[in-house]
Amino acid sequence: MTLNIEPLTAESFAPFGEVIQTESAHSFLINNGTTERFHALAAVELLEENSDVTRENHCRAIISIFRAEARHFPFSVSMLEKHPLGSQAFIPLSGEPYLVVVATGMDSPGQLRAFIATATQGVNYRAGVWHHPLLALHKTCDFLVVDRQGSGVNCIEDDLDPPYLLIYP
Ligand SMILES: NC(=O)N[C@@H](O)C(=O)O
């Protein structure tokens, strides 16, 4: 089944998380009016698998850079993954659009949806949201990633049989 690629908007992505963008975002001036703060565009979710985690090894939010090779199309979406213990945010750094594939459902993926994100739109997958790993376009692209480091199983994969097809452009 071929996935229809929709433009990414805050409203269309709301069931899966937040779109990190300045467009129509709440902002206020800081630093004596020299900086506009687009405030709390998304929240980092951090969960513990069990409550007896000590202070030393409790989970924490980390910031990484993912350098993603461009995918080749048509592309077969044959798996999705989810992170039940934490959110995961991707902010594009290379000035290129990219594709986002997510699915409804908790225990297993339900309805899949595909979006095209502009070079100035980031996404924050809420904890437990099914998504496909990065789908970079045109060239190798860097993404700033904010997600969870900690104990417990925080990456669950599910194979899609039959796979879905992404046709681009
Ligand atoms: N595995 C990993 O760190 N990255 C994935 O979670 C991803 O969504 O790209």
Ligand code: NI
């Ligand atoms: Ni992920």
